[in-house]
Amino acid sequence: MIRVALVEDDDKIRNNLIDMLENSHDFRCVAAYSNAEETLRDISNKLPDIILMDINLPGIDGIECTQKLKTTMPELLIVMLTVYEDANKIFRSLQAGAVGYLLKLTPNHEILSALNDVSKGGSPMSAQIARKVIQSFHQPQKEKENSKVRLTNREEEILDLLSKGFLYKEIAAELSISHDTVHNHLRKIYEKLQVHSRTEAVVKYLKE
C-alpha cells in the first residue's frame, strides 16, 4: 500500500480525492490537510510516500510548502494538483521539488495512474504541461540563465510608479506619455512577469 497525503483547501475537492484513494487498491489516504501550515506541522507524524498538493492555498501556498517539505523530507514525492496551467507556476513547482504536475480537471482514474507512475519513479503531467516544460529547454540558454526577466528601463520606471499606487493616467502625466502607452507597457510587463494584475506585478517587483 502506498501512503498518500492531500493538501487541498476546498472541502469538496478534498473529500472527492479521499474517496478516490480509499476506493483504490493500491493507495491509502493517511492525511488530508486544508492548508500548508497544518501540513508542515503534522506531516512528520504521518510519513506519506506521496503528497498531492494544491497550489492555491490560504497563507503559505503550495509551492512554498513544497519547498519547505523537501528540505526536511527530501525523499517525499510531491505532485502538484491545481487549476493553474501557467508556465511560471509549473516551473516554480518543479524547481521547488515537485515530481509531477496535474490539472484539477484530470479524471480520477488518471490521477490514480499518475500516482502509480510517481511511485515507480515517473513524473506524470499532461501533454500540455509537458509541452511547456519541453519548451523551456528550447529557450536559448541566455534567457534561462537570467530567469529574472529583463525589463527595459522604461518598463522598470513604469513598474516603479505602479508600485506606488499611481493610476495609469497619473503615470502617463508623470512621464508625459499617453494613457495608452502606459497601458501597453504594462501589458508587456505583465507578460514578462507572468502575471495578470497590478497587484501581482507589484508584489513580484517589491520582492526584487
Added chain:
Amino acid sequence: MIRVALVEDDDKIRNNLIDMLENSHDFRCVAAYSNAEETLRDISNKLPDIILMDINLPGIDGIECTQKLKTTMPELLIVMLTVYEDANKIFRSLQAGAVGYLLKLTPNHEILSALNDVSKGGSPMSAQIARKVIQSFHQPQKEKENSKVRLTNREEEILDLLSKGFLYKEIAAELSISHDTVHNHLRKIYEKLQVHSRTEAVVKYLKE
C-alpha cells in the same frame, strides 16, 4: 525678507506659488524643487527659513522628506501644502516635524498670511484641520499608542489573499462568503490603512 523654498511636483502649481512669493513684499522664493530627492541633496545650499512641502511626491513622499530635513536642519520651518485632508496624513506630517498644514485650495493671500504666522512662531492650519488635531487629544491614549491600525483577523485574512493577487470573487470563493462582503471588508481595510487601491494596501501590508 523671509526665504522660502517650494517642494511641489506639479509644474503649474509650483509656478503659481513662485509667482505668489515673488509678488509679495515679505518673501523670496530661494528654491523650487519637483521632488524630495533633489530637495534633500540641494537644500543646504539654499538655506530657506520656510519650506512649503507637497505630500504626494514621486519617490520619497513629502512626509518622509520632512522627517529627513528636520534631522539635518532642525530649525527649518516646514509647512505642508497638500490636497489631503485625512487625519492620518495630518498627524504623520506634524509628527515628522511640520509646523503647519494647509490645503491646496487655500487662496494665495491666506497662504502668505500663513507664512507670516509661521515666521512669527505660529502654526497655521484651517479650522477643519485644527479640529482634527484637537480631536486627536480626545482619543483615549490606547489608540494613540499603537497608531499602527489594528485590522481584525478577517480583514488580515482578506488582505493577505488580496496581496496574493486574488480577485474579489476568488477571495469570496476561498472564504465562502459573498463578493459584496469581500468588497466591504476591503473598504474598511482601505479606510484603516488610509489608502485607495489594492496596490497601495498591498504595499503597506508587505512592508509589515
Added chain:
DNA sequence: CCTCTATTTACCCAAACGGGCTATTGAAAT
C-alpha cells in the same frame, strides 16, 4: 437593556483595468 463592533449581504454606478488588435517611428543588430 442598550450600544458598539465585527461580519455578513445587497444594489447602484462610475472609474479603472486587462487584453485583443493594429500601427508608426527610430535605433540597433544582422
Added chain:
DNA sequence: ATTTCAATAGCCCGTTTGGGTAAATAGAGG
C-alpha cells in the same frame, strides 16, 4: 538592406474595482 525591437499611440470591449448607501445578525461590554 532587412529585420528586430523598444517606445509610442490608438480603438474596442468586457471585467474588476472603489465608493455611496443601507441593513441584518451576533457577540462584547457597559
